[in-house]
Amino acid sequence: MKIHIRNGRVIDPASGFDQTADVYVAAGHIVGIGTSASDAPKDFHANQTLDASGLAVCPGLVDLAVRLREPGQEHMATLETEMHAAAAGGITSLACPPDTDPPLDEPGLIEMLKFRAKNMPGPRVYPVGALTAKLKGERLTEMAELHEAGCIAFSQADARIENTEVLLRALEYAKTFDLPVWLRPQDAWIGRNGVAHDGVVSARLGLPPVPVPAETVALSTLLLLVRETGARVHLARLSSRAAVELVRAAKRDGLPITCDVGIHHVHLSEIDTADFNAHCHLIPPLRSLRDRDAIRQGLADGTIDAVCSDHTPVDEDMKALPFQESEAGATGVELLLPLTLKWAKETGLPLAQALGFITHRAAAVMGVPGGNLRVGGPADLCLFDPAEDWKVSAATLASLGKNSPWLGRELQGRVRYTLIDGHLDFKR
Amino acid sequence: MMSTPLQLTDDGRLKHLLTLEGLPARILTHILDTAQSFIAPDGKEIRKVPLLRGKAIFNVFFENSTRTRTTFEIAAKRLSADVVNLNIGTSSQSKGETLLDTVANLSAMQADMFVVRHASAGAAHLIARNVAPHIHVVNAGDGRAAHPTQGLLDMYTLRHFKGAFHNLRVAIVGDVLHSRVARSQIHALTTLGCPEVRVVAPRTLLPRDVESLGVHVFERIEEGLKDVDAVLMLRLQNERMQGARLPSAGEYYKHWGLTPDKLKLARPDAIVMHPGPMNRGVEIDSAVADGTQAVILPQVTFGIAVRMAVMSLLAGGQA
Numbered sequence: 001m002k003i004h005i006r007n008g009r010v011i012d013p014a015s016g017f018d019q020t021a022d023v024y025v026a027a028g029h030i031v032g033i034g035t036s037a038s039d040a041p042k043d044f045h046a047n048q049t050l051d052a053s054g055l056a057v058c059p060g061l062v063d064l065a066v067r068l069r070e071p072g073q074e075h076m077a078t079l080e081t082e083m084h085a086a087a088a089g090g091i092t093s094l095a096c097p098p099d100t101d102p103p104l105d106e107p108g109l110i111e112m113l114k115f116r117a118k119n120m121p122g123p124r125v126y127p128v129g130a131l132t133a134k135l136k137g138e139r140l141t142e143m144a145e146l147h148e149a150g151c152i153a154f155s156q157a158d159a160r161i162e163n164t165e166v167l168l169r170a171l172e173y174a175k176t177f178d179l180p181v182w183l184r185p186q187d188a189w190i191g192r193n194g195v196a197h198d199g200v201v202s203a204r205l206g207l208p209p210v211p212v213p214a215e216t217v218a219l220s221t222l223l224l225l226v227r228e229t230g231a232r233v234h235l236a237r238l239s240s241r242a243a244v245e246l247v248r249a250a251k252r253d254g255l256p257i258t259c260d261v262g263i264h265h266v267h268l269s270e271i272d273t274a275d276f277n278a279h280c281h282l283i284p285p286l287r288s289l290r291d292r293d294a295i296r297q298g299l300a301d302g303t304i305d306a307v308c309s310d311h312t313p314v315d316e317d318m319k320a321l322p323f324q325e326s327e328a329g330a331t332g333v334e335l336l337l338p339l340t341l342k343w344a345k346e347t348g349l350p351l352a353q354a355l356g357f358i359t360h361r362a363a364a365v366m367g368v369p370g371g372n373l374r375v376g377g378p379a380d381l382c383l384f385d386p387a388e389d390w391k392v393s394a395a396t397l398a399s400l401g402k403n404s405p406w407l408g409r410e411l412q413g414r415v416r417y418t419l420i421d422g423h424l425d426f427k428r
Numbered sequence: 429m430m431s432t433p434l435q436l437t438d439d440g441r442l443k444h445l446l447t448l449e450g451l452p453a454r455i456l457t458h459i460l461d462t463a464q465s466f467i468a469p470d471g472k473e474i475r476k477v478p479l480l481r482g483k484a485i486f487n488v489f490f491e492n493s494t495r496t497r498t499t500f501e502i503a504a505k506r507l508s509a510d511v512v513n514l515n516i517g518t519s520s521q522s523k524g525e526t527l528l529d530t531v532a533n534l535s536a537m538q539a540d541m542f543v544v545r546h547a548s549a550g551a552a553h554l555i556a557r558n559v560a561p562h563i564h565v566v567n568a569g570d571g572r573a574a575h576p577t578q579g580l581l582d583m584y585t586l587r588h589f590k591g592a593f594h595n596l597r598v599a600i601v602g603d604v605l606h607s608r609v610a611r612s613q614i615h616a617l618t619t620l621g622c623p624e625v626r627v628v629a630p631r632t633l634l635p636r637d638v639e640s641l642g643v644h645v646f647e648r649i650e651e652g653l654k655d656v657d658a659v660l661m662l663r664l665q666n667e668r669m670q671g672a673r674l675p676s677a678g679e680y681y682k683h684w685g686l687t688p689d690k691l692k693l694a695r696p697d698a699i700v701m702h703p704g705p706m707n708r709g710v711e712i713d714s715a716v717a718d719g720t721q722a723v724i725l726p727q728v729t730f731g732i733a734v735r736m737a738v739m740s741l742l743a744g745g746q747a
Contacts, residue, residue, distance in 0.1 A: 206611055322570070
């Protein structure tokens, strides 16, 4: 299958390339990028031509956290629906956290997931294995074997590790095989039953609070353990200004860490929870505007390496509950791109730079190919109309998760075509 | 903020009573005035009126509270309404029915008003957002968030004994962190123009950003009570008396319990209020609770009039 993508605004965040050009795809690879007909590869006869006039052509998006809800949580979403939704969001590679039911803690589960995903259209799926058995924080998983089965990293998702001895040994053991560990800094006790930032809104509404030290105490512990063990640690879903500052200082000291934030935390704050909107019940909680601004600053100065959707489809019944009883999380794969564009627009960040956080930088964190436009590289591409306005609603979201703080709101930028491995896996 | 429009109609009348936050002073005052009209001049007897004849009021209590439910029931009966008491905590919820399913079912039973008590903050808002348009929702306490009729009856009591709000210094003493009563009191006091609202508690019983509510924080009761016109005591829940927030009921009593000696620091004509039920010897000394400055029993009587006012303004179509 040869595809000729004509006349799009071709943006490669990794190289900084940003101009109107044609992209030539053959046998799953990019075989040419050029501004004139003479740049076409020799004897290239397209089976299909995509007119990309008015569209941006960028690397397929790379998402560090997409809950596909399989195995075991098919009442909330299925592999098939969420793979399709991810493709509809322009995502061509994704990492899925281990908080399935049962958790991804055995090689058989990883093999099954990879096998199932491979046989349906949609992004490349990179499972993240459980760091401890059943995510209980007690016994290590067979990391080496899980890695062989396809796990790219190990994590606890949102489950706590109470026992810091186990945490220390898990990092040491992972380091033995040089396996990356992705952890969301979260103290085992502080704010354990909390659902909202410990700030002005929770003071008003009486929502059980999650104080900032819930994040920073755990983060400080992790940073010390990274110094001690030399383990490759990625810090997931930072939410507070204090945490961004800790990471900034640690990076300045040369600690080999990376970190990410969820896209909702780039935009929203505790203010959005002020009417008990359960769609704004997220983990970690939306914090103050100061915290949100610190996250934006951390992205601008490179402290934060990547932005992810933290896609968490939740069924309607579990959101139609009082805030503190509702299931946390928001659907995200179809909002990652428009919300990234919105952030770029609001902060004046060049488009190519903003897209970097959801393409090559995220791929670098994951340690997987993709996320860039390179002749000879895989043809994972996202073609989107940066000017198309669309309203977020149950009808416009392909994901089975209709849970979004953005329901009813207009966003700009919509994916038109997604190519994965040279296949046109999605078009609108 | 965003909670206001939900409880007001487009032309600014009260549709639901969910929280006192964001309600304009004119509505709060109107409720207090209406309550006053139900009380005989002696301040004790409450008249029976036919304002809600033929209306069905459902007390929907997802969390048990015999006392609050009873005052709503009495208030509804004084308005000549039909009252149905439902203790949901022990029925459908435990059978797995969702909150909104329960509400939909009750709506179909020709209800005009739901009086809702729930253990989770925001439950009354959720219900108000999902009921049929003709049904009014009164929040009878949701989690730690709000207890608006309690806040209103406290305002009534203050106004009754002190006349006005603009020259009052009020201290709220106790577990503010977990208290829906305190939140409603604070919103009402700041809206009604009380110039100095104090909260008095150890740091462990205060929300981190409590100052943002417009209150002054005093950790020591000796300073917090100085020259106040009213002391609003809060109940300390049994399960909070020993743990990470407080070492013991005894130490709490020693440092934050209201004793006659501490009360002397307040103005000589200061009144003492308590939402009940009281823990004598924990947050309040019996000599104070039964003393001449306590107005705890009048609070209960006023509570009925205030709840009558709220229900009649909502369902009587004259708000």
